Amino acid sequence: MIGTIGVKTINGINNIGRYGRFLWQSMNVSLRSCLDKLSYPLIATQMYIIGVRSVPVVMITGAFVGMTLAVQAYDQLAGMGLEEHLGVLINISVVKELGPVLAAVMLAGRVGGALTAELGTMNVTEQIDAVRSMGTDPIKYLVAPRILACLLLTPFLIIFAVLMGIIGGYFVSVIQLDINSRAYWSFSAAGVELWDVSIGVIKGFFFGVAIAAISCYKGFTCKEGAQGVGQACTEAFVASFISILALDFALAVVFKSIYNTFWPIRSLV
Amino acid sequence: MIEQNRKNQNGILEVRHLTKKFGSKLVLDNVSLSIEKGKTTVVIGASGCGKTVFIKHLIVLLRPSSGEVYFNNKRIDNLDEKELNKIRTHYGFLFQGGALFDSLSVSENIIFPIRQHFKNPDWRQVEELVKSKLAMVGLDGFQNYYPADLSGGQRKRVALARAIALNPEIILYDEPTTGLDPIRSDIINELILKLQRELGVTTIAVTHNMASAYKVGDRIIMLHNGKIIADGDSEHIRNHPHPVVQQFINGQVGEDDLAVLRMSGSISQAQFLPRDFE
Numbered sequence: 001m002i003g004t005i006g007v008k009t010i011n012g013i014n015n016i017g018r019y020g021r022f023l024w025q026s027m028n029v030s031l032r033s034c035l036d037k038l039s040y041p042l043i044a045t046q047m048y049i050i051g052v053r054s055v056p057v058v059m060i061t062g063a064f065v066g067m068t069l070a071v072q073a074y075d076q077l078a079g080m081g082l083e084e085h086l087g088v089l090i091n092i093s094v095v096k097e098l099g100p101v102l103a104a105v106m107l108a109g110r111v112g113g114a115l116t117a118e119l120g121t122m123n124v125t126e127q128i129d130a131v132r133s134m135g136t137d138p139i140k141y142l143v144a145p146r147i148l149a150c151l152l153l154t155p156f157l158i159i160f161a162v163l164m165g166i167i168g169g170y171f172v173s174v175i176q177l178d179i180n181s182r183a184y185w186s187f188s189a190a191g192v193e194l195w196d197v198s199i200g201v202i203k204g205f206f207f208g209v210a211i212a213a214i215s216c217y218k219g220f221t222c223k224e225g226a227q228g229v230g231q232a233c234t235e236a237f238v239a240s241f242i243s244i245l246a247l248d249f250a251l252a253v254v255f256k257s258i259y260n261t262f263w264p265i266r267s268l269v
Numbered sequence: 270m271i272e273q274n275r276k277n278q279n280g281i282l283e284v285r286h287l288t289k290k291f292g293s294k295l296v297l298d299n300v301s302l303s304i305e306k307g308k309t310t311v312v313i314g315a316s317g318c319g320k321t322v323f324i325k326h327l328i329v330l331l332r333p334s335s336g337e338v339y340f341n342n343k344r345i346d347n348l349d350e351k352e353l354n355k356i357r358t359h360y361g362f363l364f365q366g367g368a369l370f371d372s373l374s375v376s377e378n379i380i381f382p383i384r385q386h387f388k389n390p391d392w393r394q395v396e397e398l399v400k401s402k403l404a405m406v407g408l409d410g411f412q413n414y415y416p417a418d419l420s421g422g423q424r425k426r427v428a429l430a431r432a433i434a435l436n437p438e439i440i441l442y443d444e445p446t447t448g449l450d451p452i453r454s455d456i457i458n459e460l461i462l463k464l465q466r467e468l469g470v471t472t473i474a475v476t477h478n479m480a481s482a483y484k485v486g487d488r489i490i491m492l493h494n495g496k497i498i499a500d501g502d503s504e505h506i507r508n509h510p511h512p513v514v515q516q517f518i519n520g521q522v523g524e525d526d527l528a529v530l531r532m533s534g535s536i537s538q539a540q541f542l543p544r545d546f547e
Contacts, residue, residue, distance in 0.1 A: 038384075038388070122370075125366055125368060126364045126365065126366060126368040127368045127369075127370055127371075129325070129330050129362075129364065129368065130362070130364055130368035130369075130370075132330055132350075132354075132357070133328055133330060133357060133360065133362035133364075134357065134358075134362075134381065134382040134385060134431075134435075135353075135354040135355065135356075135357035135358045135382070135385065135386065136354065136381075136382075136385045137350060137351075137354065141385075
């Protein structure tokens, strides 16, 4: 019993160490790839696969988030006669929290799963060894373009999700629930600041790197066989999901203290 | 004595006291060996005896638990990946399943190593080169195919074309004939010989196919339980006194394996028959 706990702890710490090293190497190589013209085509390909093709799913996610929020929150606010404030509630939740997080979760499933499965299969069929045997760094060729593509495009995808969330919320509130459009927008505009929008977008950079780095790492360390690849994909998704939530929490704390430092009064009002 | 002399001459690749452990499992046990330049060395042994692990150490895709690997008298097993990448351009490695990149076409696969090591290649020249390498393995005209469209043998030949794209000094073959029918295996054997003749490369092949080993090997080494138990030309191996060597080259099952088979009972006891389900 104690032995098992010990072994599990040591394995866990080993794993964290290996992941840390992988992350450090990947960040180094990614930074250098930014200056290397030869890697631009690779990044562009990944941007198309990762970014462009995720737009529809991310937009659908965002739209449903906005619409659901409107339906759920209307009754409570209408009970107090505050239904015209619905816009603030929907838009601030979508812009700051739900849009970015749910879009990132969607990407963790769509992009992360594909990355892990692809790199895992390459690992199992010795293609990663083949890259190394030809004198190329697999992190430079395989990992860096994927991380950079995720880093650059997740914020944009979040913007799409948020935009659709706002439109979805507006659609249900104004057209279906008959809230005065002018009031809806003016309360929203008063409640949502540039700061809130920036937070949502900045989160995207962190989520993007987390998703790509975890998925690539799991692909690189994948065990043999179909079961190994499947297990790696599951682990990658779970780990990405948890990191997204953890990062979200950490960033919320950080941004709040930054906000309080710069605008100490406004947060009290 | 002859073997001893050979060890000190022309060793393009050398391993000294190479030991590899995976966890507590000992895969290679104190292997020392020098490989001659321009010759074909074949490593034979039963499946799972550490042949692939051994060959991957020669190009440092795996790092030894202890011991050293030398390339042209320079120690390489302790270099970092960046320095190793330069050394690895002197090698070609044919993987067991070919390991072609399935997202790239045949010609892109062959261009891959060139693209990685030359900043601004002359593309017309590169095209010529792809054509000539593919012609060498008898597959000119397949440039725009994808690996999924090729048969197992064709994939290995394309992988071979990719392995020789940078005109390596050493080609490592990991089970080049496994999974191919006898005629396709022989095509691969002929290719190995042709490349050695035409390019003068040093060849190291890992196989458990004795026909192939006899045909291509100037020197045959047998690994058993992570140790070298036989080392010499094909005549030497054929007449080797070690029972495991004889058993392996003749493809005979051992007495202890037979005993296990006898122990496991007769067929009627061991399996269900259709009437059991009625």
